[in-house]
Amino acid sequence: EIVMTQSPATLSVSPGERATLSCRASQSVSSKLAWYQQKPGQPPRLLIYGASTRATGIPARFSGSGSGTEFTLTISSLQSEDFTVYHCQQYNNWPWTFGQGTKVEIK
Amino acid sequence: EVQLVESGGGLVQPGGSLRLSCAASGFSIRSYWMSWVRQAPGKGLEWVANIKQDGSEKYYVDSVKGRFTISRDNAKNSLYLQMNSLRAEDTGVYYCVRSTFEMWGQGTMVTVSS
Numbered sequence: 325e326i327v328m329t330q331s332p333a334t335l336s337v338s339p340g341e342r343a344t345l346s347c348r349a350s351q352s353v354s355s356k357l358a359w360y361q362q363k364p365g366q367p368p369r370l371l372i373y374g375a376s377t378r379a380t381g382i383p384a385r386f387s388g389s390g391s392g393t394e395f396t397l398t399i400s401s402l403q404s405e406d407f408t409v410y411h412c413q414q415y416n417n418w419p420w421t422f423g424q425g426t427k428v429e430i431k
Numbered sequence: 432e433v434q435l436v437e438s439g440g441g442l443v444q445p446g447g448s449l450r451l452s453c454a455a456s457g458f459s460i461r462s463y464w465m466s467w468v469r470q471a472p473g474k475g476l477e478w479v480a481n482i483k484q485d486g487s488e489k490y491y492v493d494s495v496k497g498r499f500t501i502s503r504d505n506a507k508n509s510l511y512l513q514m515n516s517l518r519a520e521d522t523g524v525y526y527c528v529r530s531t532f533e534m535w536g537q538g539t540m541v542t543v544s545s
Contacts, residue, residue, distance in 0.1 A: 366537075367536065367537060368535060369535075379533050380533065413478075415532075420481075422476040
């Protein structure tokens with residue numbers, strides 16, 4: 325099973341600043357990497373798939389990069405609605421696995 | 432409206448069974464792999480099972496193999512998860528997900544407790 329490790333667990337950022345979230349895979353997942361945003365009481369919302377492709381309707385301030393084992397989600401200028409939890413997920417090998425999540429909080 | 436709606440969750444004793452259902456509307460599931468994903472209270476996400484468009488291929492996470500069965504009825508536009516021999520660690524919200532990842536149901540809560 326591929327282990328996905330997200331860092332940091334919690335990221336404190338001021339509104340309007342940039343946030344950089346990391347996700348590391350225990351072995352290569354090529355570009356089969358997705359990022360999700362999840363707010364309390366709601367299902368995850370797909371932000372990025374294929375490591376760098378924004379899903380439909382996702383604002384341009386969200387961008388993804390990386391391949392192999394190292395991936396990054398960047399939120400260029402944090403808006404109030406962006407302060408929540410983010411998950412990465414690999415879908416290169418079964419079982420598909422998620423990271424433990426990064427919580428982005430207001431500094 | 433294009434959506435997935437889960438049902439069938441509830442409180443069950445350890446060792447018991449539940450059958451979850453997921454009704455799709457606004458699109459046909461026959462074109463997609465479909466999945467179940469769960470989330471324990473306050474915890475991360477776990478991909479539970481996948482099923483191919485025609486049901487000919489199924490994949491399960493090790494923790495549910497031999498206990499859970501994923502199935503589908505394309506004519507009814509529905510996905511199912513039969514859960515047997517339930518354990519406390521199966522407690523959580525179960526989401527139905529379309530294989531392109533952008534469509535998730537709101538989830539149904541399963542609680543395994545005596």
